[in-house]
Amino acid sequence: MRGAARALARFADSDFVYSFSRSPIAILSLLVVAVCILAAALAPLIAPHDPFNLASLNLMDSFRPPLLAADGEWTYPLGTDDQGRDVLSGIMFGMRISLLVGVASIVFASVVGVAIGLVAGYAGGTVDAVLMRVADIQLTFPAILIALLVDGVVRAALPKDMHEALGIYVIILAIGIARWPQFARTVRGSTLVERNRDYVMAARVIGLSRARIMATHILPNVLGPVLVIATLTLGLAILDEATLSFLGVGLPVTQPSLGTLIRIGNDFLFSGEWWVTIFPGVALVLMVLSINLLGDWLRDALNPRLR
Amino acid sequence: MPDAPMLEVDAVSRVFDVSRPWLQRVLAREERLSLRAVDEVSFAIDRGATLSLVGESGCGKSTVARLVVGLFPPTSGSIRFEGQSLSAARAQPALRRRMNMIFQDPYASLNPRWRVRDIVAEPLRAFGLLSGRDAIGDRVGELLRQVGLAPADGEKFPHEFSGGQRQRISIARALSSEPEFLVCDEPTSALDVSVQAQILNLMKDLQQRLGLTYLFISHNLAVVRHMSDQLGVMYLGRIVESGPAEEIFSAPLHPYTRMLLAAIPDLDMVGGRTPVAGEVPSPIDPPPGCPFHPRCPLANARCRVERPGYTPTGDVLVACHAVEEGRTSP
Numbered sequence: 001m002r003g004a005a006r007a008l009a010r011f012a013d014s015d016f017v018y019s020f021s022r023s024p025i026a027i028l029s030l031l032v033v034a035v036c037i038l039a040a041a042l043a044p045l046i047a048p049h050d051p052f053n054l055a056s057l058n059l060m061d062s063f064r065p066p067l068l069a070a071d072g073e074w075t076y077p078l079g080t081d082d083q084g085r086d087v088l089s090g091i092m093f094g095m096r097i098s099l100l101v102g103v104a105s106i107v108f109a110s111v112v113g114v115a116i117g118l119v120a121g122y123a124g125g126t127v128d129a130v131l132m133r134v135a136d137i138q139l140t141f142p143a144i145l146i147a148l149l150v151d152g153v154v155r156a157a158l159p160k161d162m163h164e165a166l167g168i169y170v171i172i173l174a175i176g177i178a179r180w181p182q183f184a185r186t187v188r189g190s191t192l193v194e195r196n197r198d199y200v201m202a203a204r205v206i207g208l209s210r211a212r213i214m215a216t217h218i219l220p221n222v223l224g225p226v227l228v229i230a231t232l233t234l235g236l237a238i239l240d241e242a243t244l245s246f247l248g249v250g251l252p253v254t255q256p257s258l259g260t261l262i263r264i265g266n267d268f269l270f271s272g273e274w275w276v277t278i279f280p281g282v283a284l285v286l287m288v289l290s291i292n293l294l295g296d297w298l299r300d301a302l303n304p305r306l307r
Numbered sequence: 308m309p310d311a312p313m314l315e316v317d318a319v320s321r322v323f324d325v326s327r328p329w330l331q332r333v334l335a336r337e338e339r340l341s342l343r344a345v346d347e348v349s350f351a352i353d354r355g356a357t358l359s360l361v362g363e364s365g366c367g368k369s370t371v372a373r374l375v376v377g378l379f380p381p382t383s384g385s386i387r388f389e390g391q392s393l394s395a396a397r398a399q400p401a402l403r404r405r406m407n408m409i410f411q412d413p414y415a416s417l418n419p420r421w422r423v424r425d426i427v428a429e430p431l432r433a434f435g436l437l438s439g440r441d442a443i444g445d446r447v448g449e450l451l452r453q454v455g456l457a458p459a460d461g462e463k464f465p466h467e468f469s470g471g472q473r474q475r476i477s478i479a480r481a482l483s484s485e486p487e488f489l490v491c492d493e494p495t496s497a498l499d500v501s502v503q504a505q506i507l508n509l510m511k512d513l514q515q516r517l518g519l520t521y522l523f524i525s526h527n528l529a530v531v532r533h534m535s536d537q538l539g540v541m542y543l544g545r546i547v548e549s550g551p552a553e554e555i556f557s558a559p560l561h562p563y564t565r566m567l568l569a570a571i572p573d574l575d576m577v578g579g580r581t582p583v584a585g586e587v588p589s590p591i592d593p594p595p596g597c598p599f600h601p602r603c604p605l606a607n608a609r610c611r612v613e614r615p616g617y618t619p620t621g622d623v624l625v626a627c628h629a630v631e632e633g634r635t636s637p
Contacts, residue, residue, distance in 0.1 A: 198416035
């Protein structure tokens with residue numbers, strides 16, 4: 001316990017925390033991200049209404065205006081949609097799905113990307129050439145196109161009655177596959193530098209296996225940039241998911257993410273019920289913007305040359 | 308066989324492929340390029356002795372060190388450790404445990420993310436010599452004390468130490484599997500002069516106490532003189548002169564050895580030193596005949612076409628036509 005307390009004290013005293021405390025943008029971004037995560041995680045507990053409970057819905061409540069409009073009321077602070085569902089509660093539950101899919105697909109992409117980058121960089125030669133050409137080819141397509149392709153192929157392969165149950169895994173897989181090359185290229189670059197360092201030679205002299213050298217010596221030394229890329233790509237992955245859901249190929253309607261909410265609300269934009277689509281859109285923009293600003297700050301804070 | 312040498316290196320060569328990538332080579336219609344970094348090098352080291360290899364940068368001495376510890380296999384020739392071939396030893400942890408290597412740059416040879424105690428204990432764990440946290444911890448403390456550090460230093464990271472202290476950590480790590488043979492690749496050339504002597508004395512002291520055998524690579528003749536029993540002078544991948552260190556230092560025969568020794572700063576020298584002339588030719592396209600002939604003051608027509616073999620002169624072997632023909636002035 002004392003060791004943990006000491007480590008915590010050392011962390012609080014580090015350059016990293018100091019640089020954070022001096023950056024208002026970083027503090028504000030972290031605050032927004034924290035609010036989003038809390039709202040998403042605690043949605044079933046703190047959301048004012050349950051949008052999934054059909055018994056609580058009343059069609060008489062449809063298209064209630066938000067507080068911003070003249071005749072808004074506190075029961076529905078951000079108004080209701082065409083079914084009488086509370087938009088604020090919808091956003092909280094939607095954020096849950098968006099964040100879950102974003103984080104899971106980035107974890108998947110980084111594990112795949114780091115593994116491929118390590119192997120390519122350490123093995124070199126033909127293995128490296130083949131893996132990196134695959135990454136290069138994939139990078140010439142927009143990520144969303146790759147995700148659409150993977151999504152389509154997997155859906156075609158699965159029986160139709162499983163789509164709803166497996167939809168979320170399919171979309172995590174699709175976005176993860178679309179986003180691995182950047183991780184792989186960065187890790188490969190760092191691995192190429194690290195593998196010729198003397199400490200790797202020293203490990204080879206005592207006869208350690210390639211796998212052990214990669215895992216225990218090289219991996220800890222190439223992980224720094226991965227954290228930065230993961231944060232920056234998280235925003236993109238959330239947008240990928242929102243785009244797919246907006247196009248209607250993402251998650252099933254029973255699991256509405258922010259993208260789904262924006263698509264549904266889009267139908268009423270010109271009939272005057274703007275709040276149904278604008279508020280989920282604002283929530284998405286705020287969340288992704290904050291994550292990206294946090295990633296930018298992280299990149300600068302971890303780069304010794306910019307200090 | 309108590310008299311058999313610990314390490315025998317027999318006519319070992321190593322060729323590197325330095326061609327450009329296949330596509331560029333085909334487009335530019337180039338041939339494959341190869342670099343003969345080590346060319347038929349032979350030597351033997353007795354148990355408990357130190358053999359030093361000296362030469363200018365790029366003469367292949369570090370490649371010899373890497374061949375000996377098995378970082379890459381020789382293109383031809385054989386390396387035997389106590390009579391057992393090392394090419395088979397790659398698969399033999401028992402043989403590998405008995406040798407280790409100390410690297411030139413103590414800033415690069417310690418993993419920056421590892422604590423010193425884990426760095427020092429890595430060979431213990433790799434060979435499964437000790438198990439249990441306490442046993443390994445005690446052994447690491449003992450090793451750190453042996454190289455003049457405190458056992459508590461094991462908790463720190465490498466960046467918390469100076470260059471000399473880091474090299475002490477490297478030595479502790481190299482000794483942890485209780486090897487009998489150490490390859491030292493320029494262990495002091497990255498250190499301050501004042502620290503170099505401390506590290507060298509530590510290495511000599513450890514050699515006497517533990518009965519270690521050293522293959523010592525250096526370009527610094529003063530350091531080599533302090534350390535060696537045997538000496539090999541390398542030029543462009545070949546050993547041009549080898550034998551007992553004292554004999555070579557007192558009566559150098561090969562013109563290249565003479566040139567190197569004449570370049571050592573010396574207090575009672577008043578002018579009149581031969582400067583080291585010329586540059587080392589490219590090992591990709593070595594000169595025909597004796598590789599040293601473009602820089603040699605004694606070169607004649609034979610040197611330009613015929614490659615010299617080894618001439619035994621006392622205990623010393625020299626590869627030079629001028630020595631063989633007696634054209635050198637004493």
